[in-house]
Amino acid sequence: MSAPTLTTTPASIRAGDTATWLLELADYPASGGWSVEYNFVNAAGKFTIASTAEGSAHRLRADPATTAAYPVGTYGWHCRVTDGTDAFTV
Numbered sequence: 001m002s003a004p005t006l007t008t009t010p011a012s013i014r015a016g017d018t019a020t021w022l023l024e025l026a027d028y029p030a031s032g033g034w035s036v037e038y039n040f041v042n043a044a045g046k047f048t049i050a051s052t053a054e055g056s057a058h059r060l061r062a063d064p065a066t067t068a069a070y071p072v073g074t075y076g077w078h079c080r081v082t083d084g085t086d087a088f089t090v
Helices: 062-068
Strands: 017-023 036-040 047-055 056-062 077-084 087-089
Touching: 017 047, 036 056
Parallel strands: none
Antiparallel strands: 017 056, 036 047, 036 077, 047 056, 077 087
């Protein structure tokens, strides 16, 4: 049995668990060449989760081995989109 697909940014990511969500951005569709990157930062470190295209949506995913290596703590984050020419924080 698999976990349900989140369609919003998760409120938390637990070390050692898979982190995955599907993001729909009508103005920046993956099918239009856009990609998404979430950047997480705190005093202990930083990490990035990048998207892969899933139709017009953006699939963000970090596997358990990756999340296990994230420093524990509360993070600020921002989401950026890019098409290779332009980039915007959304």
